Amino acid sequence: MARKIQIEFSRNCPVVSQVNSLIHSIAGNNKEAKRIQLEFLDTLSHLCDNIPIVGHGIGLYHLAKGNYKRAEESFLLSTRSLVMNGVIMFSGGVGYLVAAGIAIVVGASYDCMMTLIQTSSHGKFKPVGVVKDIDHIIEEHKKGNSIVVPVVMAIAGVALDGVRGVLDVGIDHLVASILHKGLLPSSPVQIISGDFVGQSIAGGAVPKIQSQDLDLASNKKEEQDEENQIPLLNVDDSNDHLKKN
Incomplete structure (x- = not known):
């Protein structure tokens, strides 16, 4: 082995x-x-199956090639990751240990649910994820083989789910921190309205020009123009003075 x-x-x-x-x-x-x-x-390719959207794309590729079994695997794994990420994202700023626990529970629940669906649709027992690992351990034990490796692999799979949960909440915290500091626009409306200008690479904020600032600058320019304006000679007054003389 x-x-x-x-x-x-x-x-x-x-x-x-x-x-x-x-x-x-x-x-x-x-x-x-x-x-x-x-x-x-x-x-x-199997590793990429665990990435949401990417795994779905791989599944569509295999589906187009007629490899239905491989397409099904890609869809199951990528959807599993998507559900896990979504639950953690909407959990509301949980801690790392809690996120790890949520990821493990959500992953195992998904595996159980999909095992029931797959078994029902195929007409035979079709374990998925954690359920498949447990079934493999039982089968190896029945055959009289060592179950050390299957057990280690099953534990590693659960541990990876926990690590994924920690990474997810870490990314969420990082994005929230960036948005809080104004390094990125918090919504598409900010980009469209022009409220967000951007940040310099050094970390300094690019000053945002407000409409009031533009109006003030325009008023100051008009006042300066008025002060520097040369007074014009009144032609009518000049003619009247000549007539009097």
């Missing part, structure tokens, strides 16, 4: 898999080098 994990790591881990592929290519085994590249791309 340990040897199998080591082989999978050398073929699927970023950088390591590329070095492994390069070694096979230099040795003249181009077929194996290409196979490692394809396995790495498949692993990368």
Whole structure:
């Protein structure tokens, strides 16, 4: 089992898999080098399934190619992440530990719900996520195999959900802090109305020009023009003076 994990790591881990592929290519085994590249791309695709919207796009691609099983996996994982992120976002500024707990609970609840839906639609037991990990542990135990690796993988999956919750709330806090400091417009209306001008890279605010400031500057310019204006000679008064003389 340990040897199998080591082989999978050398073929699927970023950088390591590329070095492994390069070694096979230099040795003249181009077929194996290409196979490692394809396995790495498949692993990368599965990782991207967990990114909302991106995973949905991958699912649509597989759906267009007729790979319905792979499309279903992408849709399930990306929707799971989307639901998890949405719940944490609307939880209202929770702490990191609470966010981790929410992510784990929401992820497990989603897996249970989708397991029921998948089982009902396929007519056979189709576990998803955490339920699938637990089912795998039970099956390995029935076969008399070691369940150490399946248990570790299941715990790692739950832990990753918690980490994802912490990252989500961290990003939410960062965005809220940026908006509070005025580094970004808080709404599209600000951009359209011109209330938000922007911030310099150094962190200093670009001064916002108000309409009152423009009116004041215009009034000052008019007053200066009036003061500097040269008085004009009254032609009629000049003619009257000549007539008198």
